[in-house]
Amino acid sequence: MKSHFVSDLNAEQTITSLFLVYAKEIRNTREGKPYLRMELGDRTGTIEARMWDRFEPAAGQINRDDFVQVRARVEMYRNKPQLSLEALRRAAPEEVDLADYLPHTKADVEKLYAELRQTAESLKNPWLRKLTSKILSEPAVAKRYKRAPAAKVMHHAYLGGLLEHVASLCGLCKAAAAHYPELDLDPLLAAAILHDVGKLDELCYERAIGYTTEGQLLGHIVMELDTVNRAMDAIEGFPDAWKTVVRHLLISHHGQYEFGSPKLPMIREALVFHYLDDLDSKLAAVRAALASGSGDPEWTEWSAALERRFLRLDEFLKARIGKEADRPSEASAAKAGPGQSK
Template identity: 45%
Template structure:
């Protein structure tokens, strides 16, 4: 059965789908009967829903489940679409496709991951090669790395965003490395691949994008360094200076103290990583702001607070 997304719903649509339950309450009508008020969502939007003739035992049986199968019918009430629920059923994790409920990359995840592994395999320095092998032979790490967003809001804030961002920056690194003989290509590429791995612990994305407790208390820079240190200990004779250089790449890649960087870039590889990371993030944020602008006929976006400027949308028309 083809899923009906919320943005596709009209009045009078029969519903039998799994939804992400953002919140649900048991309320009382004026005549004293109970009903469930809920807000349901998928990747395309949210919809208000009600289930009449509810009971306390039934409501409590739903527990804290965030994904539920909803059967019912939509109607228009006060010029707004709402869903009248006839039945609520529990569902299993196997039935849930997370990309149906949260923004997801438009790229092919398997293809991107294969491209990144090809870049990983090009590393020649033996200790860095072994380090990356420890990460990418870990199935749980790979699953989380391919699923995680790269941010909550700013750039690549969607499932698969971390992989998409890392691959883009790695490709940029491969392009510039031959142009500057002083750059250690293997160190730069390894640093690029590992610079944001802490985000798999910093960010949560089970029902929306938010920071984990670890993300709030520690942050992805420190989490990433700790992950690298843990694996480097498993490699006999991993040079301390090489580990220091790799830790510096992660700790300094934000580039400025005011951007949360505990260290300024102090090696060529760290400087390159910072600017390549910033290029990809900024271009993605520009494109997102232009794409989401509400007036397609205006040459300019509204003022963008994050980028602190208006953006000209039509430069591609002059090519």
């Protein structure tokens, strides 16, 4: 049973607990003395750890993605908590509960996936219906689609995050098509279902969330294009024109060249989908920042995904309105008269 989580650590605290190794390296001080630097984490976050003496025997048996038990003191370094390790060993498998180390969506993934398959079956366009249903019905795809995160860090970076993101996008697509009647809902929904299927193989998420070798070399857009191309080729009579449209929806969904999009959105529905995808991703990043206990009472910590801090509006208004209520009003001050106090 894990006794301490990263988010609960306080300065000057001594702990013994289990963590997942995100990174490990031997570094040298300015004086040339070697020390062990590690990045340790659990489902609540990560923390830097350093061991200055007698680390060689344990360090030689430990690698990235291993679980370790540490005895350490929590110290503050540059206004951030850091672990000073006193003892370190590799943890046995029976000591570890994986649920302690990877965050998971709070949604019911079985229900979300069933609803996603219903959405695919509801498409009026027969080719898009066949394509999306074919991919979602594959057992290997279903297993990973229910588990995959949507990203390593940027948004929905937890198990089931991809499915949660796609389900949200389907709702946004329906709302946009209802508001703008000129939009064709079927390509929007097909884009939502297929636009990140490459992440099933781009990311690895058995212990820590990271990138596979293929994911680093190719990226999810190239990988999903291959997956969807094979599925379209397997559907007899799939029109070439619709193949072109589907490919464009996939390769343009990042919206801009500098964001890794091979082409700009040049179909009305592709443009709309890009903005919906961007909106859902950014709001998820804002949600994560506001939910984090880091930062101060009114401001979140710096969001690397969005390159800013966010005001905790409720806390700001509560504090400021409370102060205003405590101050005497102008009318009360005037009634009290000059030289008088209430």
